[in-house]
Amino acid sequence: MSALAAGFTLSLSLIMAIGPQNAHVLRMGLARRHLIITVLACAITDVILIGLGVLGFAKISALSPVLHNTIAIGAFAFLVWYGFQAAQRAAKPNHDALKAAEKALPNSVKSALMTALVFSWLNPHAWLDTAVLIGTASLAYSQPNNFAFGVGAAIASFVWFCGLAWIAARLSRHLAKPATWRAIDCLVAVTMWGTAVWVAVDLYRRVVG
Secondary structure (H helix, E strand, O other): OHHHHHHHHHHHHHHOOOOHHHHHHHHHHHHOOOHHHHHHHHHHHHHHHHHHHHOOOOOHHHOOHHHHHHHHHHHHHHHHHHHHHHHHHHOOOHHHHHHHHHHHOOOOHHHHHHHHHHHHHOOHHHHHHHHHHHHHHHOOOOOOHHHHHHHHHHHHHHHHHHHHHHHHHHHHHHHOOHHHHHHHHHHHHHHHHHHHHHHHHHHHHHHHO
16 A cells, blocks of 8 residues: 555656646646546556556666657657647737637547647656656565556546546636636646757757767
8 A cells, every 4th residue: 555655646746747738638628628538548648658667667768769859859849839829829819819729629539539649648748757757666666566556656647637627627617718718828838838948958968968
């Protein structure tokens, strides 16, 4: 139980920081659109990455420098583009902000799934927090306690994403206002660009050395 609780606590403390995944889940929750598929895609991705880390791939980013750099370049491009889109929506007048925000959200189940997967797999913080940090922390436990540690971390991911989506959906009636969506898009833009800078700096250090 101590390993399970430790995994749960560490995972929850890492995932609570505002990042691309959380910002996307928050927007989908406020719009009350395709929440189940969005939460499942984000949480299951975390579970897969946690499993890779606990199974011994804590240094997964070092396994293939070419693969790591390719993912980093793709993540940087996506984050910059999505941040730019959010900034454009935030710059619109209040009467256009809500319409623009709703139009930018995925409409179909397929598009919602693909968008959530992109935010999950091209999110460098998710890789760092799950496969690397949680994977490394699990090395402090011998089998089968390391498995319990990973299970606790996975449970925390499901609890967080479900809770975030539920709270956002519950507050949507009070927060679904143009000014609120503009503020959220400002937060999204800053989050995406901040993460993009972090990716670019990390990539530069790896390439230049």
